[in-house]
Amino acid sequence: MALISDQDEAAVSAEGEAYGYLLNKIRRGELKAGERLKAEEIANEIGMSRMPVREAFRRLDAEGLLTLRPNRGAIVAGFSPDQLMEFFEIRSVLEGLAMRHASANVTGADIEELRDLLFRLDRGKNDCDLWLNRHREFHAAICRLSGKKRLLKDIEKLHVLLEPQIRFWFMHAAKPISALQEHQALLDALVSGNPDKAEAVMRDHVLSTAPAIIQFMTEGTK
Amino acid sequence: MALISDQDEAAVSAEGEAYGYLLNKIRRGELKAGERLKAEEIANEIGMSRMPVREAFRRLDAEGLLTLRPNRGAIVAGFSPDQLMEFFEIRSVLEGLAMRHASANVTGADIEELRDLLFRLDRGKNDCDLWLNRHREFHAAICRLSGKKRLLKDIEKLHVLLEPQIRFWFMHAAKPISALQEHQALLDALVSGNPDKAEAVMRDHVLSTAPAIIQFMTEGTK
DNA sequence: CATTGCATTCTTGCATCCAATAATGCTAGG
DNA sequence: CCTAGCATTATTGGATGCAAGAATGCAATG
Numbered sequence: 001m002a003l004i005s006d007q008d009e010a011a012v013s014a015e016g017e018a019y020g021y022l023l024n025k026i027r028r029g030e031l032k033a034g035e036r037l038k039a040e041e042i043a044n045e046i047g048m049s050r051m052p053v054r055e056a057f058r059r060l061d062a063e064g065l066l067t068l069r070p071n072r073g074a075i076v077a078g079f080s081p082d083q084l085m086e087f088f089e090i091r092s093v094l095e096g097l098a099m100r101h102a103s104a105n106v107t108g109a110d111i112e113e114l115r116d117l118l119f120r121l122d123r124g125k126n127d128c129d130l131w132l133n134r135h136r137e138f139h140a141a142i143c144r145l146s147g148k149k150r151l152l153k154d155i156e157k158l159h160v161l162l163e164p165q166i167r168f169w170f171m172h173a174a175k176p177i178s179a180l181q182e183h184q185a186l187l188d189a190l191v192s193g194n195p196d197k198a199e200a201v202m203r204d205h206v207l208s209t210a211p212a213i214i215q216f217m218t219e220g221t222k
Numbered sequence: 223m224a225l226i227s228d229q230d231e232a233a234v235s236a237e238g239e240a241y242g243y244l245l246n247k248i249r250r251g252e253l254k255a256g257e258r259l260k261a262e263e264i265a266n267e268i269g270m271s272r273m274p275v276r277e278a279f280r281r282l283d284a285e286g287l288l289t290l291r292p293n294r295g296a297i298v299a300g301f302s303p304d305q306l307m308e309f310f311e312i313r314s315v316l317e318g319l320a321m322r323h324a325s326a327n328v329t330g331a332d333i334e335e336l337r338d339l340l341f342r343l344d345r346g347k348n349d350c351d352l353w354l355n356r357h358r359e360f361h362a363a364i365c366r367l368s369g370k371k372r373l374l375k376d377i378e379k380l381h382v383l384l385e386p387q388i389r390f391w392f393m394h395a396a397k398p399i400s401a402l403q404e405h406q407a408l409l410d411a412l413v414s415g416n417p418d419k420a421e422a423v424m425r426d427h428v429l430s431t432a433p434a435i436i437q438f439m440t441e442g443t444k
Numbered sequence: 445c446a447t448t449g450c451a452t453t454c455t456t457g458c459a460t461c462c463a464a465t466a467a468t469g470c471t472a473g474g
Numbered sequence: 475c476c477t478a479g480c481a482t483t484a485t486t487g488g489a490t491g492c493a494a495g496a497a498t499g500c501a502a503t504g
Contacts, residue, residue, distance in 0.1 A: 012292060013292060013487070013488090014487075014488065015280075015487085015488090038454090038455070038456095039455080039456075040454095040455075040456095048488075048489085049488060049489045049490075050455095050456090050489090050490095051273075051487085051488055051489070051490095052487080052488065054277065054456090054457085055276065055277060055280050055487095058237075058277050058280045058281055058284075059280055059281075059283075059284050061281075062280075062281050062284035062285060063284060064372070070234060070235060070456090070457090070495095071455085071456055071457075071494085071495055071496065072455090072456080072495090072496065072497095073455070073456070073496095083371075083372065086370045086371075086372050086373060087372065089319060089370075089373075090316065090319065090372065090373060090376065093315040093316065093318065093319045094312065094315065094316075096315065097311060097312065097315045148308045148311075149305075149308075150286070150305065150308050150309065150312065151308060151311075151312060154312065154376075235457075235458090236457075236458065237457085237458090260484090260485070260486095261485080261486075262484095262485075262486095270458080270459085271458060271459045271460075272459090272485095272486085273457085273458055273459070273460090274457080274458065274459095276486090276487085277457095292465095292486090292487090293464085293465050293466065293485085293486055293487075294465090294466065294467095294485090294486080295466095295485070295486070
């Protein structure tokens with residue numbers, strides 16, 4: 001249930017609170033690419049000093065969500081179509097690897113649970129936040145079966161990086177009608193017992209969604 | 223030539239200096255896994271206050287080189303054989319992807335340069351630092367041909383994570399006699415014009431080196 | 445009217461200070 | 475001699491202050 005970090009749990013530290021606050025804003029698209037963030041401003045909004053905000057900046061910068069420029073503050077990272085495509089490609093190979101391991105570990109109970117997640121995903125296709133969360137959770141659930149923690153973490157980071165874009169697409173473009181059968185195919189590949197096939201299907205799945213999402217962006221902004 | 227960040231360039235900021243100082247120590251294995259780092263101690267060593275050191279801790283934590291525990295400081299990250307294997311696997315798919323793109327972009331001049339790097343790599347096989355740097359640079363040079371910046375960055379991060387382990391192996395185990403032909407095979411695959419083959423060869427190459435390095439660790443510590 | 449140069453204001457980066465939490469060592473009791 | 479509990483010390487997390495650099499606005503000049 002924990003996604004990237006503790007962004008919705010009660011953050012114990014001020015830095016954690018600042019991190020979660022900013023992460024949510026970025027993911028929801030409330031902070032636009034290129035926007036400059038002033039440490040003191042953020043600090044006032046959430047009732048703390050600039051120090052923990054600076055540290056949150058540092059963490060978000062390391063994750064690629066912000067760009068920290070010397071003496072010139074933090075700006076929200078924005079990505080070109082090429083960069084977005086690169087993220088999708090990295091996701092495809094990482095989730096492909098996770099899928100490969102998952103296919104070796106998966107049990108009947110796991111499949112049962114995944115079917116349930118998929119069912120809920122489909123039912124949430126009219127609520128953006130709901131759908132995005134369930135979609136992320138569905139992919140995370142598969143990756144979790146791999147048992148590889150770092151892999152899961154890296155993949156979730158990429159999902160967060162792409163979330164504003166996917167949200168934009170979800171809200172403005174045609175709803176993902178085909179999502180159900182696409183993801184059903186993932187489950188089929190998962191139980192096929194063929195690791196190569198499982199990996200290949202996941203790679204194709206991730207890449208197949210990319211062009212529509214990216215192309216829509218370029219059309220939407222011109 | 224710039225590796226991960228500005229760890230040997232003249233760091234402009236105090237935070238950058240602290241980051242580079244710690245990064246080098248970790249990479250060289252001067253800080254052992256599990257060792258606790260005290261912010262003030264580090265700060266005194268390099269003549270600054272704790273604040274920039276804390277921020278460097280935050281960055282290194284985000285990169286997975288340190289583990290920051292609430293109220294209990296930073297400890298140097300250490301990895302189990304399983305975790306190391308996971309890193310190698312992630313490296314294999316990421317470098318495989320980079321190789322795929324590189325094979326589409328590579329020119330005759332690039333191959334010339336890579337051959338030169340490989341030649342220098344082989345000549346440096348008796349100096350640990352030299353060999354490690356050249357080996358990293360050889361892989362980075364191939365990945366750079368992909369033109370994918372994020373991919374290159376992620377791969378270099380993994381190289382840094384694995385560096386202490388590879389260093390340990392290099393110093394205590396048999397020298398990598400086969401490295402020359404292994405890497406030569408990479409160049410052959412690169413010019414083969416077959417992206418699938420190029421990717422597969424790189425994946426195999428990265429994975430093939432893993433068991434020896436990891437196994438040696440478990441033997442060396444028991 | 446546009447543009448350059450300068451002065452003012454704002455923001456960042458770092459040091460220092462203080463409170464809260466964790467680690468350490470000591471003492472007393474078994 | 476070992477252990478539990480407490481007092482002391484060390485260390486972290488966060489707030490504040492201050493200097494250096496960047497952004498802004500204004501005025502003078504072409």
